[in-house]
Amino acid sequence: MLSLIGHAFSRHLLGYVITFCSFGVLGGLIASDPDFIIMAGVFLIAWAAGPAFFFFPQRAASERFLRTLTVTHREIVTSRFLANLVLLAFCCSIILLLILTVPRTAEETEVCLKFTCAALAWSLVAGGLAHLWLAKRGASIFAGLLLNVILTVVTISLLVTTGQKSQGLDTQDTLLVSAVTSPSWLVMAFLPLGGLWVHAALMKIAAESQPLDGE
Amino acid sequence: MAAALEVSHLTKRYWDFTLDDFSLTIPECGVTGIIGPSGAGKTTLMNLIMNLASPDAGEIVVFGLPLSEHEKEIKNRIGYVGEDPLFDANRTVSWTGHFVAGFFESWNGSRFRSLLEEFGVASHKKVKDLSRGRTTLLGVAIALSHEADLYLLDEPTAGLDLVARRRVLELLSGLAEDEGKTVILSSHNTEGVAEIADRVVFINEGRLILHEEREDLMGRWKWIHYRDGALADDILTTLSRRERRPFSCKGLTANYPALCDRLADSIAAGDIRVENVDLGEILISMIEGN
Numbered sequence: 309m310l311s312l313i314g315h316a317f318s319r320h321l322l323g324y325v326i327t328f329c330s331f332g333v334l335g336g337l338i339a340s341d342p343d344f345i346i347m348a349g350v351f352l353i354a355w356a357a358g359p360a361f362f363f364f365p366q367r368a369a370s371e372r373f374l375r376t377l378t379v380t381h382r383e384i385v386t387s388r389f390l391a392n393l394v395l396l397a398f399c400c401s402i403i404l405l406l407i408l409t410v411p412r413t414a415e416e417t418e419v420c421l422k423f424t425c426a427a428l429a430w431s432l433v434a435g436g437l438a439h440l441w442l443a444k445r446g447a448s449i450f451a452g453l454l455l456n457v458i459l460t461v462v463t464i465s466l467l468v469t470t471g472q473k474s475q476g477l478d479t480q481d482t483l484l485v486s487a488v489t490s491p492s493w494l495v496m497a498f499l500p501l502g503g504l505w506v507h508a509a510l511m512k513i514a515a516e517s518q519p520l521d522g523e
Numbered sequence: 524m525a526a527a528l529e530v531s532h533l534t535k536r537y538w539d540f541t542l543d544d545f546s547l548t549i550p551e552c553g554v555t556g557i558i559g560p561s562g563a564g565k566t567t568l569m570n571l572i573m574n575l576a577s578p579d580a581g582e583i584v585v586f587g588l589p590l591s592e593h594e595k596e597i598k599n600r601i602g603y604v605g606e607d608p609l610f611d612a613n614r615t616v617s618w619t620g621h622f623v624a625g626f627f628e629s630w631n632g633s634r635f636r637s638l639l640e641e642f643g644v645a646s647h648k649k650v651k652d653l654s655r656g657r658t659t660l661l662g663v664a665i666a667l668s669h670e671a672d673l674y675l676l677d678e679p680t681a682g683l684d685l686v687a688r689r690r691v692l693e694l695l696s697g698l699a700e701d702e703g704k705t706v707i708l709s710s711h712n713t714e715g716v717a718e719i720a721d722r723v724v725f726i727n728e729g730r731l732i733l734h735e736e737r738e739d740l741m742g743r744w745k746w747i748h749y750r751d752g753a754l755a756d757d758i759l760t761t762l763s764r765r766e767r768r769p770f771s772c773k774g775l776t777a778n779y780p781a782l783c784d785r786l787a788d789s790i791a792a793g794d795i796r797v798e799n800v801d802l803g804e805i806l807i808s809m810i811e812g813n
Contacts, residue, residue: 373609375575377626378598 525587527551527673527705528572533581535567542567542729545581549707549722554699556716556737557709558806559726565709566606568726569677573603585673599628602666606677608658612651616644616661620668627669635668642687655682663691667698674698676708680715692719713802723802727810737802744805745779746798747786748772753794758782763808775800775808 371384526548533545542564549555557565570576572583574594583590585597610619616639624630639646642660650658659682666674674695680688696719698704710716716723723740725732733740747754747762748771759765761782762774776782779797789795 370609370611372575373611374626376573376603376605376609377623378595379626380594381574 525551526584527586528707529582529584530568530572531582531584533568533571533583534579535571535576536579537567540564540567540729542571545729545731547724547731547734549705549724551586551705552699552703553721554695554706554708554719555722555724556713556720557707557724557726558713558716558802559711559732560806560810561711562728563711563726564729565711565726566677567729569605569675569709572675573598573601573605599669600672602669602671602674604659604662604666604674604676604679606681608650608662610650610658610661613649615647615649616653617646619650619661620646620665623665624669629670631668631670635664638664638667641690656684656687659683660687660691663694667694672704674704674706674708676706678710679708680710680712688715695719713806717802725806725809732809740805741799741802743779744775744777744800744808746800747774747776747779747782748796748798749774749789750794753789755785758785763812771796773798775804777808 374384375381528547528549530545530547533542535542540562545564545568557568559565567576571578572585572590574590585593586600588597590597614622620632620635620639624632624635636646639661642657642664644653644657644660644664650661653661659679663676663679666676676695679695680691683691692715695706695708699706699719699721708716708720717737720737722735723737724734750771754762759774761778762776765772765774786795786797790797
């Protein structure tokens with residue numbers, strides 16, 4: 309199982325790296341970064357590279373190859389899930405770091421953290437169950453991809469409406485939470501969405517730290 | 524004899540193809556050739572046996588164990604060569620062997636290396652640098668190196684040169700004859716099957732057309748060459764693919780043993796000549812008949 313997890317990890321890692329590379333690019337677009345043109349170019353490359361390098365056809369082929377050995381479909385799904393959990397923990401730690409480092413009141417931070425945890429739990433439970441259901445039915449990778457897209461859209465819609473209206477979170481916070489809670493094994497689906505916040509947050513940190521530097 | 528593979532009422536539907544209520548029992552030991560035209564359902568059947576696709580209905584039992592409950596145990600006893608090589612193209616041959624070895628309970632590394640050497644597959648080369656034939660041979664070497672009891676091979680000689688093809692068929696035949704293993708190979712080409720198969724399975728359009736011992740099959744199907752008037756009308760009407768030639772006629776019978784006694788005198792007199800039928804001809808006749 310360890311070698312399977314390692315295999316899945318290596319396969320998914322590239323997708324995550326691409327996602328994080330695109331963070332700054334899209335954030336730059338939104339924040340009207342002066343390096344807009346360069347970032348847009350990098351973003352387009354990342355966008356094209358994501359599907360090309362990550363999903364098709366390598367992952368499908370490699371998992372199919374494993375199944376021609378002694379590996380069962382359930383083991384594939386489990387290892388993919390565990391590998392993503394590790395990567396998800398990495399993403400969460402970065403985003404939590406950003407939540408805690410951006411200047412906020414204690415109350416705002418608490419709301420933000422609670423909201424992140426609740427949304428993450430929902431995503432893991434809903435996404436996990438849905439994927440296990442698909443796995444049990446022996447569904448193809450395309451069905452999993454479609455499910456991830458649907459889950460991502462639903463998650464972000466829920467977060468934006470409930471986060472902004474009832475919790476008083478601003479756009480950056482809801483997008484940050486979206487980045488965490490978008491089904492993590494669904495990197496491609498949240499490729500453009502996940503990148504939104506990190507760069508914007510970094511810009512915010514930079515903007516807020518400037519007066520301090522000037523003092 | 525115990526069954527190596529039992530397929531019962533297996534159904535798999537795709538938008539453009541259906542493997543329909545398919546049942547088949549293959550006994551342990553020997554070589555079974557599954558043949559049929561392209562798109563007949565051979566690869567679908569192989570994928571279902573390897574659980575690479577889920578059936579819509581039916582059950583697969585391998586060595587008495589239901590596949591749905593004992594997939595891992597069963598796969599440990601299967602040496603599989605798929606139609607399309609799925610190896611990581613950027614890895615070397617030796618890395619691939621090392622990677623695969625970890626998944627099987629028993630792995631014979633020295634046999635793997637000796638097969639690679641025999642097949643001329645350089646272990647330091649990346650898979651993407653191998654020809655199609657060499658990649659297939661890598662798959663065969665892997666399948667033959669983990670002490671399996673059942674070998675499932677989907678078009679194992681596709682893309683191979685004559686020498687390699689001959690050697691692979693010899694190895695498969697040897698597994699059945701010398702080690703008592705069960706070999707199931709599928710092919711749209713009847714040549715390899717005709718050379719080594721003990722049993723023949725015909726599939727067409729997702730349905731089982733025939734499952735028979737090869738010797739019985741070849742004994743049943745014969746070309747009958749006859750002069751006009753040499754055959755009784757009731758025999759003539761049973762012949763298919765009748766052709767009239769300048770000095771004789773010919774037709775195909777699927778039940779030669781039943782005619783044998785009645786034709787004996789004419790054969791002795793030289794009015795009738797009986798000729799063996801190529802397996803491919805039988806396949807074509809059966810497809811046309813269906």
